[in-house]
Amino acid sequence: MRAIAWCAQHPAPSILYPLETSVTNDENLTVKQQREKRRAEKVAALKAKQKKEKRGRLIAIVLSATAVVAVLGIVITVVVSNATRPEPQVPLTAAERAAIEIEGEELFPGLDPRHTTDPVQYDVMPPAGGPHNPSWLNCGVYEEEQPVEYAVHSLEHGAVWLAYDPDQISDEQLTELRRLAPDRHAIVSPIAGLESPIIASAWGARVQVDEPGDERIGQFIDKYWLSPAAPEPGALCSNALDGPGRVS
Structure with missing residues (x-):
């Protein structure tokens, strides 16, 4: 009984047994197995590196192609423009102006350049000068008729006016006519009921043509655009009146 009581008061210590593990220790591998393991690890690392480099090359190719397309787009836009x-x-x-002879050219010497706010009755349309409004018409391309007195003031500043009858030219011809106009000091606008489909006008001169392909339009622009024959050649043709229907 004493032995039983002593055992109850002094239980046997717990014994811990090591758990089984699936982790393989290199020390337990043979030399051949260790070599094969290291080779497999190197192969896996090399494949991962190659995959990363391939992905980087693909990204670089895509970015380069995008840049090339963008540059080509800019070049094409500039060329077309x-x-x-x-x-x-x-x-x-x-001297160069004096050497240009224009067949059918109409001359109007001695025009009155005074300013007036009253309506002016001109002898021809479009006029080649004469009394005009104190303000000028901003040079540009218009798709509606413009106040004539303002346009004549622009002629005083050396502008060339390419007037056309919209009932006598096609849309294609109008596009071609607009391309002929200089970038500045030029007006392109319609006037219904003209004597000819197109009449180019400058201070003191006009010429009538049937189509924009007529070489006399280019000759007229060369001879009279910003001509010193105008009372104020080179004066502003902007910062004044924007007429109705301005396109550019």
Whole structure:
């Protein structure tokens, strides 16, 4: 009984047994197995590196292709824009102007350049000068008729006015006519009931043509655009009146 009581008061200590593990220790591998394991690890690392480099190359190719497309788009835009826009013009010298002969040219010497706010009755349309409004018409392309007295003031500043009858030219011809106009000091606008489909006008001169392909339009622009024959050549043709229907 004493032995039983002593055992109850002094239980046997717990014994901990090691758990089984599936982790393989390199020390338990043979030399061959260790070598094969290291080789497999190197192969896996190399494949991962190659995959990463391939992904990087693909990204670089996509970015390069995108950049090339963007550059080509800019180049094409510039080429097309330049192809449809007249080259910037430089006024000719007096000798060069004098050498240009224009068949059918109408001259109007001694025009009155005074300013007036009253309506003016001009002898021809479009006029080649004469009394005009104190304010000028901003040069540009218009798709509606413009106040004539303001446009004549622009002629005083050396502008060329390409007037056309919308009932006598096609849309294609109008596009071609607009391309002929210089970038500045030029007006393109319709006037119904003209004597001819197109009449180019400048201070003191006009010429009538049937189509924009007539070489006399270019000759007229060369001879009279910013001509010293105008009372105020080179004066502003902007910052004044924007007429109705301005396109550009």
